[in-house]
Structure formats: structure tokens, C-alpha cells
Amino acid sequence: MARRAGRITLALPRASDLAALAVALFGATAAAAEPPGRVVSINLCTDQLTMLLAAPGQLISVSHIAADPLASVMADRAGQYHLNHGQAEEIHAMAPDLVVTGPYTARYTVDLLRRLGIEVRELPVAQRLADIPDNIARMGDWLGREAQADRLITDFEDGLAALAPDAQAGADARPTAVLHYANNYTAGTGTLAHEILTHAGFANLAERAGVSSGGTLPMEQLVMLMPDAVISGQRYPGQTRAEAVLDHPAIAALRDTHSSAAVSDAEWVCGTPAVLSAIARVRALHGAGG
Amino acid sequence: MRFSLLLAILGVLVAGLFALSLLIGPAGLTPARALAALIRGEGLAETLVMREIRLPRALLAVMVGASLGLAGAAMQGYLRNPLAEPGLIGVSGSAALGAVIALHTGLAAGFLLGLPLAALTGAGVAVGLILLLAGSGGGSITLILAGIAVSAMAGALTSLVLNLSPNPFAASEIMFWMMGSLADRSMLHVWTALPLMAVGWALLAALGRGLDALTLGEDAAATMGFSLVRMRLLLVGGTACVVGAGTAVAGAIGFVGLVVPHILRPLVGAQPSRLLAASALGGAAMVLCADIAVRLVLPERDLKLGVLTALVGAPLFLHLIYRTRKEGL
Structure with missing residues (x-):
């Protein structure tokens, strides 16, 4: 019975609801509270x-x-x-x-x-x-x-509140950034990475290019969008063609001449308090363009 | 058709396809803007797109295509067998194995030519094995069987190396190494491949007159002063260089060396030396065509070049096997 209740509560999105349901089902005698x-x-x-x-x-x-x-x-x-x-x-x-x-x-x-x-x-x-x-x-x-x-x-x-973006900067006035992962994969709206960029005060160019959630952004298009910041994916040991795009001369030239750069590392992967330091690092890119 | 006219037509075809290849891409540049960026460097973004993304892709298509066409024509001339082709007999696959080993052991990161030299070694071992097993008098069946064995072994070991790699993206690149692609390559890849390819082109071109003599039989060729041993060395060295360097940067692209000499052979009067030059141009045209097609048909899917060349080449291969059987060779 306890297991079954556990599964029901899984469908509920909020912890407060979950607690309410647990109380409703078991009252003070709930063995599941152990x-x-x-x-x-x-x-x-x-x-x-x-x-x-x-x-x-x-x-x-x-x-x-x-x-x-x-x-x-x-x-x-x-x-x-x-x-x-x-x-x-x-x-x-x-x-x-x-x-x-x-x-x-x-x-x-x-x-x-x-x-x-x-x-x-x-x-x-x-x-x-x-x-x-x-x-x-x-x-x-x-x-x-x-x-x-x-x-x-x-x-x-x-x-999070301490890192909140400046309220006055409109969406158009914000500097632009793009996430560039292996295989030219990028992240648009509906992803944690997008929220990290946005909260750090950048406009995500993947959104402008019409990529929602995850998708590929051809390197030609990425270069044409001229982002103010390029956030590259994490590199792993061994050389692969998938990751070769991260150091492609066109992207490297962009970093050298126009865009500031950062790496999307472990802090970006999961929804943990570590995303705060990811946001702080992206915020530090403001005005750091090459 | 006169030979010079044929070469001129093929040359114009390659030049036209090369220009077309430069004008196709998701950036949506007009031809005028594209050329202004390519030649005069107008606009930072446009110049990067043209010079760093599209130009190396088009150059590599020409280089890899010419290499495969040339290698196919040379092998077929030496073995006097229309079924000999670097992709089919496992030379490209072995080159890919060499390249993958270099990339995932750090050899390629150590020095610039580490990658193509490792691929060259793989290709060289495969050509050597094939000639040993199916060389003079080996016949078509031996050639194909030896090719199957070498291909299977190289493919399996390539998969093994990629599966053992600590890199999470490695295993998904098995398809690239077996089917080939020119997407998102750079001028670095052009410079990596060019020196060895140039050496290979020179070695294979030097085979021309010897191959002509060989059409009269090995004894006749020997009495005319062409050493079979020297020719075999040129063939092994040249093929290893061009296929190794090409595969190292573009993966294994099959059937180009089969289809192109087959189409062009009647047009050069079946003269092997002429077929070499014509096949180089024809191979460049075929790979340019395939690379333009993958960008037009499924621009977002990174369709592999080998898929298209196999769609054209595999039916022809079956046809050639059927014909070879009927002729009882």
C-alpha cells in the first residue's frame, strides 16, 4: 500500500501538494513517513x-x-x-x-x-x-x-535573487549568446541552459534561430548570427569529429575577434544549486567580448 | 571523343560543381555576397563562412574524389579487374581503422601528420594484403573474398576502438568512419591531407605507361622494361597515400573508385594511362555531386556521403559481378 501511494504522489508536481496528499491518505499513522x-x-x-x-x-x-x-x-x-x-x-x-x-x-x-x-x-x-x-x-x-x-x-x-538580471534592459538591448555543443547541438527555450543564459542577462540566439528545446544549429548559421558570447560544450578525452566543431577555425576566429567565450561544464548539467556559479560565470562575460 | 576534349569537359564540370558547392549552405548568402566574402573578405561573418567552412569542404571534396577515382583506376589497371576498388576491398576501411587508432590513442594530437600517417599505414597494410592474396593471377573471386575479410576485420576493430574510447561521442562516430562525410571540416584538414595526397597522386600517375604495357600481359610488359615489382610498390605506396590521407579527414567513402572508371573507360579507349587522369577528374566531380546532394536533400541530418555513392555504386557492382560471371573470369 505504501508503495502504491508513493507512485501516486509521483505524478504531482509540487512538494506541498505531495505532503498534503500524504497527510490525506495516511494521517498521523503513515508508515511511509519513516x-x-x-x-x-x-x-x-x-x-x-x-x-x-x-x-x-x-x-x-x-x-x-x-x-x-x-x-x-x-x-x-x-x-x-x-x-x-x-x-x-x-x-x-x-x-x-x-x-x-x-x-x-x-x-x-x-x-x-x-x-x-x-x-x-x-x-x-x-x-x-x-x-x-x-x-x-x-x-x-x-x-x-x-x-x-x-x-x-x-x-x-x-x-538566485542576488544574480537577477537588470530589470531595465529590454530583450532587444541584451547581449546575445549561443550554446555550442558537440555535433553543433544547441539548447533553446525550455532548457535549463537557456534559463541560465537568460538569468545571466543574455538573449539566447537559439531562440531567435527558431530552435526550441534541443536541436542543431548549423555552424554557418551560428557564425552569421554573430553572438556576443559563445558557450561551448565540455570536451572529453580522445578526439572525435563530434567535438571537432567546438574548436573549428571559424568558431575560434569568432572567439578571437568578436565573441567572449565560456565552457558549459558540469555546473550546467543538473538542476542543483551549482547552476548559481554557472550563472555568475556567464554574467561575468558581459562586456568581455573580444 | 578526343582525350583532350574529354579532359576539358571533365575539368569544366569539376569547376562548375566546385563553384556550386561554395554557394550552397544554410547561411543563405546570395552568390554576389558569397563571392565578395570569399575573394575580398567582405564582412566578418560572411568571410568566416566562406573561407573557413565552405571553401575547405569544397576543396576536400575535390581532393578526396580525385584520390578515390585515381586509386580505383590504378588498382583496376594493375589487377586487370574492374571490381578492384579501395572501398570494396577494405583499403578505406583499414585506413579508417588507422585513423581511429591515432585519434583515440593521442597519436593524432601529438603531431599534425600523426593522423594521416596512421591512416596511410592502415591502407598500406590492406593494399599489401590484397595484392599478396589476389595479385597476379588471383582472379576476381579471390580479390572479392580477400576484400570481404579485410573489410570485416577493419570494420570490427574500428568499432572496438570507438567503443573503448572514454569519449561519449566516439561510439556514435562509427557511421562517419564507415560512410564518410565532409560536414564541418576545416582548412586544417585540407593541410593535413594535402602533402600525403600529393605524394600519392605523383606515385600513381607514374604508373600510367606501365599499366598501358600491362594490358599486353605481364611478360610483354616486362620485356618492354616495366618492372612488375616496381609497379606493385608504386601502386601500394600511391594508394596507401591517397586513400589514407583522404579517409583520415573524410571517412571511408565507397564505390567512387568503382563507378567512375567504369563510366569513363569506354571514353578513353580503355587505355589505362588516360583512364587515370580522367578518373581523377571524374572522382572529384562525383564526390562534389554527392556532397552537394547531401546538403540539398537532407540539410539538417548530416547524411553520409557513402550512402549516396553506395546507392549509385552498389547496383553497378552487382551488374559487374553478373557480367564477370557470364564471361567466366
């Missing part, structure tokens, strides 16, 4: 939020990606936990009370874990800055760490 003692996370973004919120000893394992400094802002800390590879068999062997993951991670693994009777909760992807406090609250509720979550949310919202 915080899970053994938590395993198998998704990079839930890895980082659980590490921020979990009580000592509560979190047993995070995904191996959380220990990769190219993708994770908490790589050092992740090294203290057992690193899993998201395999159902390995996770089952850890006998977790709760497995947390993102909505797109390893569908078969999640289905299998549920069939094995393990409770799995899926945290929605933060597509807007406003989703981040909701996700922190949701995770705090799942872990029974509401007080820690509230503190994290307050700090985050204070930090």
Missing part, C-alpha cells in the same frame, strides 16, 4: 541532490558518473560512496529501501527493480530554474530531510 534507511541513486542529477540532502549513512551508493569531474560538480564527494553502474542485479544486491533516479534513466532497470519489489522514485528533469527548489523539496521529502531541503532552497533562492 525515512528510508538505505538509499541508492542511479542518475547523475539525483546523485548530486541526494549527496546534498541525505543524512550520514543514509545514502549507500551513487552512479559512477557522479564521480566523473567532467559531468559532476561533486565528483570528489561521490568517491566516498560505493559507485554503481545502474545494473538491476548490482542494485538489488545492495538491498535498498529506496532507489532514486531521473525519468529517462534505464527504463528496463527501473521496471525490473520495481518487479523485484524495490521502491523506485523518479525525479523530474529541471527544465527551468524554478523547478530546482521544487526538486530539492521533493527529494527532501523522499529522504525525510525536509529541514535540510528548506535550508538549501532558501540559500538557492537568495543566491
Whole structure:
């Protein structure tokens, strides 16, 4: 019964609603209110939020990606936990009370874990800055760490307010920026990266080029848009054709002559308080054009 | 048709396609603006688009196409077999393997020629193996079977290297290495490939008269003073250089070396030395055509060049196999 209730609440977007429903269903006798003692996370973004919120000893394992400094802002800390590879068999062997993951991670693994009777909760992807406090609250509720979550949310919202864009600058007067990832992939409206750019006071050129959410922006078009700032994707070891576009002479020339540059690193990946430092770095690009 | 006239027509065709290739792209420049940017450098953005994005793409299409056409004509002349083609017999695939190893072990990052030299080594090993297995008197079946084995091995090892790479994008590039593309290449790639290609073109061009003599048989060629050993070395070295350098920057593009000599052979009176020059121009035209087509048909999908060349080349290949069988060779 408790598991079933857990699944119902997943569909609800707000932590406050979730708490209300939990009260409505179980009242003061709710066994589900007992915080899970053994938590395993198998998704990079839930890895980082659980590490921020979990009580000592509560979190047993995070995904191996959380220990990769190219993708994770908490790589050092992740090294203290057992690193899993998201395999159902390995996770089952850890006998977790709760497995947390993102909505797109390893569908078969999640289905299998549920069939094995393990409770799995899926945290929605933060597509807007406003989703981040909701996700922190949701995770705090799942872990029974509401007080820690509230503190994290307050700090985050204070930090966000301190970085708020100048109100007077109209959308047209703002400097322009574009995100340039491997394979000429870019991010438009409806992505966290877009919100980071916008909150840092830039207009995202992907929006002007008609790219909503994720899509490709041919390099020719990117150059013709003459962005004031180019935010490049993270580079990984080994040389690939996909990443070769990041250092293409046309883009390099743009950086040398016209645009300021930054790298979209691990801070941009997940909806965690780390996006604040991403926003701060982009804000620092104002007026830094070459 | 007179040979000089044929070369002139092919030359004009290549020049026209080259210009067309420079004028096509998502930036939406008018031809006047495009040329002003290319030649006089008017406008920062336009100049970057023309000189750094479109020019290297068009140049590479010519270089890679000419290389593949030339290599195909030379191999077919030496083996006296119309089925010999660098892509089909695994030379391009082996070059891709060499390139992938260089890129993912850091050899390519170490020094500029590391990438093409590694691809050259891969191509050279493959040509050497093929000639060893299917050289003089080997026949079509041996050639194709040896080619299948070399291709399969090179393809599998390329996939293995890309799957083992720590780079998350590596595995998705298997298709590029097997099918080839000229999207978003740069002048750096032109300079990387050009020196070795130029050496290869010279080596293969030096084969011309020897190949003519070889049409009379190996003994006749030997009595005319053409050393078969020297010719084999020229062929292996030249093919390794051009296919290696081309594959290193554009991936493996198949069938160009099959289709182009096949179409042009009757027009040069089946004379191998003339076929070399004509096939170089014809190959450049074919790859330019394919690269223009991928940008017009599916501009946003990065359609691979090898897909188009295979659509044209594979039916022809089947036809050639059928004809070879009927002739009982």
C-alpha cells in the first residue's frame, strides 16, 4: 500500500501538494513517513541532490558518473560512496529501501527493480530554474530531510535573487549568446541552459534561430548570427569529429575577434544549486567580448 | 571523343560543381555576397563562412574524389579487374581503422601528420594484403573474398576502438568512419591531407605507361622494361597515400573508385594511362555531386556521403559481378 501511494504522489508536481496528499491518505499513522534507511541513486542529477540532502549513512551508493569531474560538480564527494553502474542485479544486491533516479534513466532497470519489489522514485528533469527548489523539496521529502531541503532552497533562492538580471534592459538591448555543443547541438527555450543564459542577462540566439528545446544549429548559421558570447560544450578525452566543431577555425576566429567565450561544464548539467556559479560565470562575460 | 576534349569537359564540370558547392549552405548568402566574402573578405561573418567552412569542404571534396577515382583506376589497371576498388576491398576501411587508432590513442594530437600517417599505414597494410592474396593471377573471386575479410576485420576493430574510447561521442562516430562525410571540416584538414595526397597522386600517375604495357600481359610488359615489382610498390605506396590521407579527414567513402572508371573507360579507349587522369577528374566531380546532394536533400541530418555513392555504386557492382560471371573470369 505504501508503495502504491508513493507512485501516486509521483505524478504531482509540487512538494506541498505531495505532503498534503500524504497527510490525506495516511494521517498521523503513515508508515511511509519513516525515512528510508538505505538509499541508492542511479542518475547523475539525483546523485548530486541526494549527496546534498541525505543524512550520514543514509545514502549507500551513487552512479559512477557522479564521480566523473567532467559531468559532476561533486565528483570528489561521490568517491566516498560505493559507485554503481545502474545494473538491476548490482542494485538489488545492495538491498535498498529506496532507489532514486531521473525519468529517462534505464527504463528496463527501473521496471525490473520495481518487479523485484524495490521502491523506485523518479525525479523530474529541471527544465527551468524554478523547478530546482521544487526538486530539492521533493527529494527532501523522499529522504525525510525536509529541514535540510528548506535550508538549501532558501540559500538557492537568495543566491538566485542576488544574480537577477537588470530589470531595465529590454530583450532587444541584451547581449546575445549561443550554446555550442558537440555535433553543433544547441539548447533553446525550455532548457535549463537557456534559463541560465537568460538569468545571466543574455538573449539566447537559439531562440531567435527558431530552435526550441534541443536541436542543431548549423555552424554557418551560428557564425552569421554573430553572438556576443559563445558557450561551448565540455570536451572529453580522445578526439572525435563530434567535438571537432567546438574548436573549428571559424568558431575560434569568432572567439578571437568578436565573441567572449565560456565552457558549459558540469555546473550546467543538473538542476542543483551549482547552476548559481554557472550563472555568475556567464554574467561575468558581459562586456568581455573580444 | 578526343582525350583532350574529354579532359576539358571533365575539368569544366569539376569547376562548375566546385563553384556550386561554395554557394550552397544554410547561411543563405546570395552568390554576389558569397563571392565578395570569399575573394575580398567582405564582412566578418560572411568571410568566416566562406573561407573557413565552405571553401575547405569544397576543396576536400575535390581532393578526396580525385584520390578515390585515381586509386580505383590504378588498382583496376594493375589487377586487370574492374571490381578492384579501395572501398570494396577494405583499403578505406583499414585506413579508417588507422585513423581511429591515432585519434583515440593521442597519436593524432601529438603531431599534425600523426593522423594521416596512421591512416596511410592502415591502407598500406590492406593494399599489401590484397595484392599478396589476389595479385597476379588471383582472379576476381579471390580479390572479392580477400576484400570481404579485410573489410570485416577493419570494420570490427574500428568499432572496438570507438567503443573503448572514454569519449561519449566516439561510439556514435562509427557511421562517419564507415560512410564518410565532409560536414564541418576545416582548412586544417585540407593541410593535413594535402602533402600525403600529393605524394600519392605523383606515385600513381607514374604508373600510367606501365599499366598501358600491362594490358599486353605481364611478360610483354616486362620485356618492354616495366618492372612488375616496381609497379606493385608504386601502386601500394600511391594508394596507401591517397586513400589514407583522404579517409583520415573524410571517412571511408565507397564505390567512387568503382563507378567512375567504369563510366569513363569506354571514353578513353580503355587505355589505362588516360583512364587515370580522367578518373581523377571524374572522382572529384562525383564526390562534389554527392556532397552537394547531401546538403540539398537532407540539410539538417548530416547524411553520409557513402550512402549516396553506395546507392549509385552498389547496383553497378552487382551488374559487374553478373557480367564477370557470364564471361567466366
